[in-house]
Amino acid sequence: MLTPRRLLATLAALALLLVGALLLSVSIGPSGLAPGEAWRALLGRADGAAADIVLRVRLPRVVFAALVGASLSVSGALFQALLRNPLADPFILGVSGGAALGGILALSLGGVLGLGYAAVPPAAFAGAIGATLLLFAVAGGRGRLSPTTLLLTGVVFNAFASAAIVFLASIAGLAEGTRIFLWLIGNLSDGRFEVAAWVALFLALGLGCAVWLARDLDLLALGEEPAAQLGVEVERAKRVLLVATSLMVGAAVSVAGLVGFVGLIIPHLLRLVFGPGHRLLVPAAALGGATFLVLCDAAARTALSGGELPVGAITALAGGPLFLWLLRRPARRLWVEP
Numbered sequence: 443m444l445t446p447r448r449l450l451a452t453l454a455a456l457a458l459l460l461v462g463a464l465l466l467s468v469s470i471g472p473s474g475l476a477p478g479e480a481w482r483a484l485l486g487r488a489d490g491a492a493a494d495i496v497l498r499v500r501l502p503r504v505v506f507a508a509l510v511g512a513s514l515s516v517s518g519a520l521f522q523a524l525l526r527n528p529l530a531d532p533f534i535l536g537v538s539g540g541a542a543l544g545g546i547l548a549l550s551l552g553g554v555l556g557l558g559y560a561a562v563p564p565a566a567f568a569g570a571i572g573a574t575l576l577l578f579a580v581a582g583g584r585g586r587l588s589p590t591t592l593l594l595t596g597v598v599f600n601a602f603a604s605a606a607i608v609f610l611a612s613i614a615g616l617a618e619g620t621r622i623f624l625w626l627i628g629n630l631s632d633g634r635f636e637v638a639a640w641v642a643l644f645l646a647l648g649l650g651c652a653v654w655l656a657r658d659l660d661l662l663a664l665g666e667e668p669a670a671q672l673g674v675e676v677e678r679a680k681r682v683l684l685v686a687t688s689l690m691v692g693a694a695v696s697v698a699g700l701v702g703f704v705g706l707i708i709p710h711l712l713r714l715v716f717g718p719g720h721r722l723l724v725p726a727a728a729l730g731g732a733t734f735l736v737l738c739d740a741a742a743r744t745a746l747s748g749g750e751l752p753v754g755a756i757t758a759l760a761g762g763p764l765f766l767w768l769l770r771r772p773a774r775r776l777w778v779e780p
Contacts, residue, residue, distance in 0.1 A: 444719050452722060456729035460508065463733045467504045467740040468496060472747070503633030506697075507739040507753070508732035509641040510630065511704055513694040515731020516648055518705025519713075519723055520687045523659045524680060525589045528713065531706035532691045535596035535684075536573045539603035541695035542626065544569020549622050550610040562625070563640075563696040570692025573599060574685065587680045628701035628754025630739050637697050644693040645728070651686040652724040655679050659720040701754045703761025704731050710768060734760075 468484055469477035473495050482488040483496035517532040525534070532538055545566035576599060581591040611622045652659070658679040661669040666676050694701075708731045709723065716722055738756040745751050 444717075444722055449722055452716065453725055453729065456726055456733070460729050460733045460736070463736040463740075464504055464508065467507070467736050468500050470740060471495070471500055471743055472750070502635045502638060503630055503739070504736055505635070506633030506638040506641070507630050507736045509638050509645055510694045510698045510701065511708075511731040511733070511735025512728040513641055513645045513648070513690040513731075514701060514704040515708040515727040515734070516645070516652060516724060517687045517691045517694075518731075519709035519720070519727040520648070520652055520659070520683050521705070522709055522713075523662060523720065524683060524687075525593060526663060526665075527593075528710050529706070530593075531703075532687070533600070533700070533702070533705075535577060535592055535688075536599035536603065537570050537577075537596075537688045537691045538695050538700060539596075539600040540573025540576075541566040541570035541692050542700055543603045543606055544572070545625060545696065545699070546607050546610050546622055549625060550613070563637075566696035567692045570688060570695065573603075574688040574692075577684070577688075578681075586677060587684065592684075624752055625699040626754075627752040628699040628757070629750075629752045630698055630742075631750070632697060641693050641697060644689045648686040648690040649724065649728060651682055652720065655683060656720040656724060659683070659724075660718070663718060699752075699754065701735070701757055703757045703765065704735055707761045707765045707768065708734055710765070714768065 465481070469480040471480075475492055475495055479488060479492050480496050480500070483492045484501070488496075514532055518530070521530045521532060521534060522528050524530075545562045547569075548561045548565035577592060577595055578587075580595045581587050607622075607626070658669070658674045661672050661674050662676070662679065670676050709727045712723060712726050712730050716726060735753070735757070738760060739753045741760075742751040742753045742756045745756070
């Protein structure tokens with residue numbers, strides 16, 4: 443039974459973990475700045491190079507990582523509810539494939555069209571919206587959004603997007619090909635407060651919709667027919683959640699590239715720990731995903747002396763074994779009434 447006290451206590455504990463991850467990530471980096479000096483700069487008690495490094499480089503990037511991680515994790519929780527499949531993730535419906543295709547088009551053809559790197563995020567976001575419209579056109583053509591049709595449409599579109607990306611990367615030059623690779627594997631080097639505000643806007647929209655429809659999500663886990671009998675407007679709930687989730691994924695992918703595993707393992711792990719009730723699961727996924735990606739980004743920035751790894755490589759290295767461990771745990775029913 444989820445009581446208000448348990449809800450607040452759980453979210454407070456996860457928020458403390460996130461604050462600890464944020465402080466750790468701000469205090470370390472390749473510049474050699476001591477943690478104590480970084481904390482003093484964060485409190486406004488230092489100036490010069492230390493303040494510039496902490497306040498203009500590390501802090502915006504850490505906030506950016508937290509928002510991207512939260513967006514991908516919440517999106518994963520909602521996609522898993524929509525498809526009634528705990529192994530679904532934000533990439534499975536093709537929304538990320540559309541975003542990736544849009545971004546790669548801007549990267550590979552930007553020189554020919556006179557576009558700079560600034561055109562990549564809007565192009566990627568447009569690709570995500572285009573993929574969402576395609577899902578509605580194909581899967582909702584008869585007025586109903588079938589989970590099976592959604593899944594199959596996403597798989598087909600992802601295959602098409604992957605083929606198009608390979609083609610574009612093969613005809614691009616060496617410099618463009620390198621940038622395409624780094625963008626595809628995911629990186630947070632473009633972390634700025636302006637970019638973070640863009641992601642935060644759509645995260646707030648998605649969280650608001652998910653919290654508003656938390657009871658509907660719990661009932662949809664029982665099946666569409668039982669949910670409808672219990673008063674859920676099934677088609678309206680699915681369409682609102684699909685749009686909100688697609689916007690979150692599109693915003694995150696458009697600025698950070700394809701960061702994998704966050705939307706797959708974090709909701710899955712939290713569901714095993716806290717249960718399937720979305721009133722707790724959705725905000726917990728936001729806090730858990732933010733913490734996970736902040737720590738992975740800290741590892742990406744410090745793993746190589748004088749260099750930086752793409753954060754997508756770190757999430758794959760950390761998330762792959764963790765997900766295999768989760769799969770080997772004794773089976774539990776994930777789709778039960780909270």
